[in-house]
Amino acid sequence: MVPPFPAPPTEGRSTRLWLALGAGALAVLLCCGGGIAALVGLVVTTPGAVNEQAHAAVRKYLGALQQGDYGAAYDQLCARARRVETREHFVERHRNEPRVTAYQLGNVDINRTPIEVPAQVSYDTGSRTTINYVLEQDSRTATLEVCGVDR
Numbered sequence: 011m012v013p014p015f016p017a018p019p020t021e022g023r024s025t026r027l028w029l030a031l032g033a034g035a036l037a038v039l040l041c042c043g044g045g046i047a048a049l050v051g052l053v054v055t056t057p058g059a060v061n062e063q064a065h066a067a068v069r070k071y072l073g074a075l076q077q078g079d080y081g082a083a084y085d086q087l088c089a090r091a092r093r094v095e096t097r098e099h100f101v102e103r104h105r106n107e108p109r110v111t112a113y114q115l116g117n118v119d120i121n122r123t124p125i126e127v128p129a130q131v132s133y134d135t136g137s138r139t140t141i142n143y144v145l146e147q148d149s150r151t152a153t154l155e156v157c158g159v160d161r
Contacts, residue, residue, distance in 0.1 A: 067154040075110045088157035108133035
């Protein structure tokens with residue numbers, strides 16, 4: 011007796027199966043590998059970004075003090091520091107202190123809380139001191155602001 015239809019081909023079936031499994035494994039590897047690469051990238055770039063933002067905040071503050079623009083320096087303070095000292099008192103206090111002539115910022119230790127930026131500050135009297143500027147993040151804008159000093 012002759013079958014009414016020809017038998018399906020058997021050659022190449024296992025090859026197609028292995029190609030499909032290999033393609034699926036490659037897709038999973040790319041997805042997981044991409045996620046791992048993104049995580050590693052995040053871990054590597056975060057300290058640099060925090061350091062950059064912290065330096066920018068302290069640069070604005072010290073730059074304003076250096077220029078004698080004490081009102082602008084006051085605006086760089088966090089809300090807690092502005093509640094403790096009025097603008098008028100801040101301006102008057104800084105007018106009576108030696109003026110900042112130069113500064114050099116150090117690296118931030120991102121493992122410390124709160125964030126502190128060390129700075130070598132030079133004054134018009136010829137004196138020089140190291141000051142750690144304490145920073146806090148503004149809850150509304152997410153920017154870092156100077157919130158005090160640790161001498």
